[in-house]
Amino acid sequence: MPFKVSTTTSNFMIGVTAAASAGIYLGRGYIAPGIAMPVTLGVLGGALLGARVLMHARPQVLRVVFALVIGAMGAEMIASGITGRI
Amino acid sequence: MTPVARGLVPRRSLHGPWNAERTERAIGALLRGGLFLSATIVAIGGALYLTRHGTAAPVYGSFLGEPAELRQVSGILGAALAGRGRGLIQLGLLLLIATPIARVAFAAVAFALERDRLYTAIAALVLAILVVSLMTGVG
Numbered sequence: 454m455p456f457k458v459s460t461t462t463s464n465f466m467i468g469v470t471a472a473a474s475a476g477i478y479l480g481r482g483y484i485a486p487g488i489a490m491p492v493t494l495g496v497l498g499g500a501l502l503g504a505r506v507l508m509h510a511r512p513q514v515l516r517v518v519f520a521l522v523i524g525a526m527g528a529e530m531i532a533s534g535i536t537g538r539i
Numbered sequence: 540m541t542p543v544a545r546g547l548v549p550r551r552s553l554h555g556p557w558n559a560e561r562t563e564r565a566i567g568a569l570l571r572g573g574l575f576l577s578a579t580i581v582a583i584g585g586a587l588y589l590t591r592h593g594t595a596a597p598v599y600g601s602f603l604g605e606p607a608e609l610r611q612v613s614g615i616l617g618a619a620l621a622g623r624g625r626g627l628i629q630l631g632l633l634l635l636i637a638t639p640i641a642r643v644a645f646a647a648v649a650f651a652l653e654r655d656r657l658y659t660a661i662a663a664l665v666l667a668i669l670v671v672s673l674m675t676g677v678g
Contacts, residue, residue, distance in 0.1 A: 469665070472639040473672040479632065480611070482604035486628035487597065490585035493632065497578050 456512040562649040573638030577631045584627025640669050
């Protein structure tokens with residue numbers, strides 16, 4: 454499966470199915486506007502930029518960048534968990 | 540169009556006013572419109588929230604749920620109309636949640652106009668699942 458096709462399809466499917474659960478989280482008071490606001494604007498900006506960059510990007514480069522970002526996020530989460538910092 | 544993009548759009552009826560390409564373009568416009576409207580409202584609400592409460596220290600150490608007012612559609616609308624930052628942010632998030640649901644509802648109608656029974660049934664089923672989970676899961 455090509456990298457671009459598989460990531461965009463999985464993102465699309467997550468978007469539709471997450472709509473149901475997002476409404477439930479909101480209804481139970483689990484969505485804090487102060488946190489959701491920067492997350493939403495950042496994700497939307499990144500998605501718009503990413504959709505344009507993706508058309509011209511080389512899959513090999515994307516694969517490396519994706520692995521580095523996911524690896525850095527994982528390391529940060531593990532470090533936060535060990536130090537007990539929230 | 541690239542071969543990949545052509546493969547993603549099933550070639551159905553190409554005659555009449557409603558064909559697959561027109562449906563895809565209308566869905567794209569719907570998604571983009573909902574997205575920009577939602578982002579604008581969230582940005583306005585965020586600016587108001589930050590100017591009023593931006594200097595207060597956040598309390599994230601213990602979990603505090605949102606007040607009942609920011610959980611229900613009626614409460615969120617009231618808070619947003621009163622010009623409260625958090626109410627506007629929640630209203631934008633509600634629109635963001637409603638956008639993909641509207642997309643599925645629109646797809647069901649468009650497939651019905653195309654007289655594509657199988658795809659109409661699939662879209663209606665997905666819409667029913669979304670609505671039932673929202674109705675039964677909240678509260």
